[in-house]
Structure formats: C-alpha cells, structure tokens
Amino acid sequence: MSEMRKETLVIVGSGPAAWTAAIYAARADLQPLVYEGSFSRTMVPGGQLMFTTEIENYPGFPEGVTGQKMMMDFKAQAERFGTRVVTEDIVRVDFAVRPFRLWSGGGSEVEARAVILATGANARWIGLPNEERLAQSGGGVSACAVCDGALPFFRDRVIAVVGGGDSAMEDALYMTKFASEVVVIHRRDELRASHIMQQRALESDRIRFEWNTIVTDVLGDDEITGLRLRDTLTGEERELEVGGLFVAIGHTPNTGFLGDQVKLKDNGYVATPVPWRTATSVAGVFAAGDVMDDYYRQAVSAAGTGCMAALEAERWLAHGADDD
Numbered sequence: 001m002s003e004m005r006k007e008t009l010v011i012v013g014s015g016p017a018a019w020t021a022a023i024y025a026a027r028a029d030l031q032p033l034v035y036e037g038s039f040s041r042t043m044v045p046g047g048q049l050m051f052t053t054e055i056e057n058y059p060g061f062p063e064g065v066t067g068q069k070m071m072m073d074f075k076a077q078a079e080r081f082g083t084r085v086v087t088e089d090i091v092r093v094d095f096a097v098r099p100f101r102l103w104s105g106g107g108s109e110v111e112a113r114a115v116i117l118a119t120g121a122n123a124r125w126i127g128l129p130n131e132e133r134l135a136q137s138g139g140g141v142s143a144c145a146v147c148d149g150a151l152p153f154f155r156d157r158v159i160a161v162v163g164g165g166d167s168a169m170e171d172a173l174y175m176t177k178f179a180s181e182v183v184v185i186h187r188r189d190e191l192r193a194s195h196i197m198q199q200r201a202l203e204s205d206r207i208r209f210e211w212n213t214i215v216t217d218v219l220g221d222d223e224i225t226g227l228r229l230r231d232t233l234t235g236e237e238r239e240l241e242v243g244g245l246f247v248a249i250g251h252t253p254n255t256g257f258l259g260d261q262v263k264l265k266d267n268g269y270v271a272t273p274v275p276w277r278t279a280t281s282v283a284g285v286f287a288a289g290d291v292m293d294d295y296y297r298q299a300v301s302a303a304g305t306g307c308m309a310a311l312e313a314e315r316w317l318a319h320g321a322d323d324d
C-alpha cells in the first residue's frame with residue numbers, strides 16, 4: 001500500500017547542496033523533507049564526499065575534515081532545525097501537475113509545492129576491480145585531484161592521470177605542484193581538451209603523455225604501486241610504476257529519475273536558464289550542486305547553490321507558487 005505525504009518542500013539528494021538547502025529551508029520554517037537516497041554498491045547517502053579522504057579546501061576547517069564527518073555534520077545541522085529525512089531514492093517525478101508528485105524507491109508517493117533537485121553527479125571510473133578497491137580504501141586512487149591531490153600521500157611520486165579532456169589536463173597541471181612526474185594516459189592520440197588547456201599541459205616539462213594507451217589493471221595491495229597498460233594499436237601490455245592515479249574521464253549527473261520532466265543541457269546536467277539563479281525550466285523546481293554545475297564541482301560551491309535554491313524556493317512559495 002502506498003502512502004501519500006503532502007509537503008511544502010521536498011529536497012532530493014544528500015550532498016553539501018542538499019543539506020545546505022535543508023538548513024536554510026528549515027530555518028525559514030518550510031519544514032523540508034529530504035530524500036537522502038538509499039545505499040547501493042556505488043553510492044551512499046552523502047554522495048561523492050563520502051568517498052573523498054581529507055577535505056582541506058572547505059573554509060572553516062583549518063586542520064581539514066573527512067568527507068564523511070562533514071556530511072554527518074551537515075545532516076545533523078539540518079535536522080537540528082526540523083528537517084525530516086527519508087533514506088530512499090526518488091525514482092520518478094511528475095512536474096506537470098500541481099502540487100508536484102514524486103515517487104520513492106520504497107513505494108511511497110509524495111506531493112510537494114516546491115522541489116529542490118540536488119542529486120549530484122558521479123565521477124566516471126574505468127571500471128577495474130582494483131581501481132574501486134584502492135579508491136575506497138584511500139590507497140592512492142582518486143577521481144578528484146583538487147580534492148585529494150595535495151595530500152602528503154601524493155608528494156614526490158610519479159602520478160598517472162587518465163583522460164584527455166579538460167578535467168584530465170587540469171588534474172595533470174594541478175598535480176605538477178606535488179608530483180615528481182605526471183603521466184597522462186589517453187586512449188587516443190588526440191586530446192579532447194580545449195586548446196588552451198592542451199597547450200598548457202603539452203608545454204609543461206613535468207607532464208609526459210602515453211598516447212593510444214588504456215589502463216587494464218591497477219597494481220598494489222594496500223597502496224597503488226603501478227598500472228598495467230595496453231597499447232590500443234599494437235595490443236602490447238606493459239607495467240608502469242606509479243604512486244598515485246587520478247581518473248578524470250568525466251562525470252555523469254544523476255538525472256535518470258527526472259525523465260523528460262525538466263530541461264537538461266546538452267551534456268545532461270539540469271538546465272538553470274537564468275544566470276545566477278537555480279530555477280529550472282519548471283517554475284517551483286530548483287536545482288543545486290553538481291546536478292546542475294558542470295564547471296566548478298566543489299563542495300563549497302555546491303553548498304552555495306544549495307543556499308541559493310532554498311532562498312529562491314522560499315520566495316517562490318511566498319509569492320509565486322499558487323499564482324499559476
């Protein structure tokens with residue numbers, strides 16, 4: 001039997017954008033209901049930060065903080081002001097009706113006058129078992145150089161970066177500050193990155209490129225020690241000693257549950273058509289954090305857009321919600 005909840009504001013997601021939106025909305029007495037997502041093999045409530053090790057670039061934590069602790073504290077702060085939390089995914093929405101309707105993976109249905117989408121994005125991984133194991137154990141495999149690259153672990157080591165786009169070039173350039181050498185491993189002989197990023201990386205004497213090469217295994221028990229590589233032209237396999245691996249092969253925003261109910265950009269991120277606003281193509285539906293941000297993708301910028309979405313939702317509920 002499905003039960004129907006009637007809510008003012010539903011927030012979907014549980015990263016810094018979602019919890020910041022919840023803190024602001026709860027303090028504005030909107031009594032938000034957060035669907036924080038369920039536990040799956042590749043994702044847990046709390047999102048991508050649950051997989052990062054130490055966060056050193058979020059202001060206010062001079063000694064750093066773990067992603068897990070930060071997300072637990074964000075959630076506790078939202079709950080302190082009355083946010084209610086359901087540990088389920090939203091699997092389907094209908095934004096053509098008012099109030100909006102959302103369905104959870106647990107079989108419940110909820111009505112909401114306003115919705116904030118903050119389901120984030122997942123970094124793409126190559127898909128190798130040892131890559132996943134060492135990424136989860138903090139063994140020197142990461143999908144975010146800006147998050148993890150400055151950790152002592154990566155200093156003065158040979159660091160591999162996989163990918164040929166702007167993220168890979170940015171990660172490679174960033175890692176030149178810490179690594180003894182950076183090796184970019186790209187599956188083709190041509191980069192996808194923008195001209196300027198390519199130029200910077202190609203001109204760096206700290207970066208070398210392995211072209212037409214894919215990673216077929218990540219070596220090391222507790223810590224990464226090397227990579228097994230395959231030449232895509234000759235099929236030849238060999239090993240490369242490295243002390244760290246950054247996988248920079250793109251992100252996938254978590255929008256599957258939205259169907260065609262809200263406009264997405266060409267690259268799949270939720271469109272927020274007005275600059276410096278979080279309003280989506282559907283009045284009353286707002287988007288915050290990595291699900292709409294294909295550019296900054298930082299915890300602090302996600303928190304900022306979460307705040308913006310809550311303020312916009314509050315104003316819309318006060319002035320616009322029942323006008324149309």
Ligand code: NAP
Pocket residue numbers: 125126162163164165166167168170187188191192193194248249250251294295
């Ligand atoms: P991207 O442009 O989609 O590039 C992904 C790269 O990873 C491509 O080179 C692709 O190879 C490679 N790749 C994909 N799947 C792979 C796999 N399974 N194994 C090996 N390689 C794989 O993603 P992105 O670099 O994250 O950039 C996303 C967007 O953000 C872009 O619009 C970018 O301009 C923007 N961005 C901008 C900046 C900046 O301006 N500073 C920084 C970061 C991101 P192929 O080339 O062969 O397809």
